[in-house]
Amino acid sequence: MTSTSAFDTTLAGLGITRSATGPSVAAASTANTTLGQADFLKLMTAQMQNQDPFSPVDNTQMVAQMAQFSSLAGISDMSTTLKAISTKLGATSTADALAYVGKTVLTAGDTAYGRTTGGLAGAVELGDAASEVNLTISDASGQIVHAEKLGAHTAGTVGYDWSGKDASGADAGTGPFTVSITAADNGKAVTATNLVWAPVESVSTASGSAVLTLPGLGTVPVTAVRQVG
Structure with a gap:
């Protein structure tokens, strides 16, 4: 009958069982198969305590294994640090977000307000080339x-600028206006996203990312802004 050694006890503590017929080990079905640095040191200590005195562990191999494990641990820590730095750099700071207040931004939407100087500007994002693009x-x-045919355009962004006058030449006011776009290529509908300019009323960073409040459009994430005016 084989007595339980310190090595077996260490393995059992890690959720690993050793076969009674040989030195091979098998992971238990519910065991954690990931070994950390502390687990590695426990295994190495148990191995040294229970080594065959007539065939001791090769020092060269042991040092090489320790060096490899140390290198792997360092790379893992570096990867974690770089991810944290990347997340920080990619986030919008509170100061950056507050800089939007008082400015106008171009973003997707169908509600627009006229400029203080009169008229209305916006743009259309076309998913594919279109033989006709119509603005209403x-x-x-x-x-x-106001209704206008913007003509044929390739895929991409198409700008438009309305004077603010209706068909009779009268001033249509400052809005709010509802803008709609239709696009087609030889009768086949083309995806068209309407972009409108809107003033930023306030900014919130409570959710961890900057969110802008725009009149007529509600809340819009900073990532949805195409251009700042």
Whole structure:
């Protein structure tokens, strides 16, 4: 009958069982198969305490294994640190977020307000080339105050600028206006995202990422901003 050695006790503490017929080990079905630095040192100590005195552990191999483990641990720590630095650099700081207040941003939406100098500007993002792109602007009552054919364009961003006058030449006011876009390529619908300019009323960083409050559009993440004016 084979007595339980310190090595077996150490393995058992790690959730590993050793076969009674040989030195091979098998991980238990519910055991944690990941060994850390402390586990490695326990195993090495148990191995040295229970080594065959007539065939001791090769010092060269032991030192090489320790060096490899130390290198691996260092790389793992470095990777964790670099990820933390990357996350910090990629995040928008509170100061950066507050800088948006008072500015206008270009973002996806269908509600727009006229400029203080008159008129309205915006843009369209086309997913594919289009043989025709049509713009329609309606006032708060749903009445169309401006309709324009923007023509054919390749995939990408297409800008537009309306004077703020309706078909009769009268001033249509400052809005809010509802902007709609349709695009097609030889009769086949093309994906078109309408982009409008909106002033930033406030900024919130409570969720960990900066969120802008825009009139008529609600809250918009900073990542959704295409351009700052």
